Amino acid sequence: MKNYVIEESTREEYNLVDKGIVExxxxxxxxxxxxxxxxINKVIKGANGEVLAGIxxxxxxxxxxxxxxxxxKKEFREEGYGTALLNEVEKIAKERGCKLIHLDTFDFQAKDFYLTQGYVVFGVLDDCPLEHKRYYMKKNI
Known part of the structure; x- marks a missing residue:
């Protein structure tokens, strides 16, 4: 490799790279x-229109x-909002022929929640961030 430069990509160049890998x-x-x-993006709003949760x-x-x-939102955790959102997108995805769902979460986020929802860990990245774990999870539907 000779005579090249590495630059910050523009929005158009970002799209070109994205399109290239898709093709x-x-x-x-x-x-x-x-x-x-x-x-498939959803939110749950309160009576006043405030967003309480989203996926x-x-x-x-x-x-x-x-x-x-x-x-x-912190004050609404453990009240079923996460489960409701997860069930909604899973239902939509399944109706569209989806068989596999995947995500990642950190040890300080929601690994245990996802386990209760039928997800399983298929990979772990240690020290991401330092002294923490990033879990890669999946669910077959």
């Missing part, structure tokens, strides 16, 4: 869903659901 993946394994990426997830390419974020 490569498609050349190796056909996608089984249309559209290829379906966001951001995406059903991608092969009918797999990736849960990116599940958050419940």
């Amino acid at each position: 490569y993946n498609l050349s190796k394994v056909p996608f089984t869903q249309e559209p290829s990426f379906i966001p 951001n997830s995406i059903l991608y390419c092969w009918n797999c659901l990736y849960i990116d974020v599940l958050w419940v």
Whole structure:
């Protein structure tokens, strides 16, 4: 490799890289869903419209659901909001043909919660962050 520079990418370049890997993946394994990426994002609001909890997830390419974020406002934790959101996106994903859900969580977040919801740990990353663990979890539906 000669005569190159490494620069911060622009939004357009980010999209070009993203599109490149999607096209490569498609050349190796056909996608089984249309559209290829379906966001499934939900919130729970209180009577005054305040967001109390939310989940951001995406059903991608092969009918797999990736849960990116599940958050419940501190004073509403352990009241069933997380379970309700998880059940809602799982139901939607299943209706769309999903068979596999995956996510990651830290030891100071919600590993035990996900275990009660039928998820299993399939990988652990130690010292991420330092002196903590990051758990990779999945659930077959």
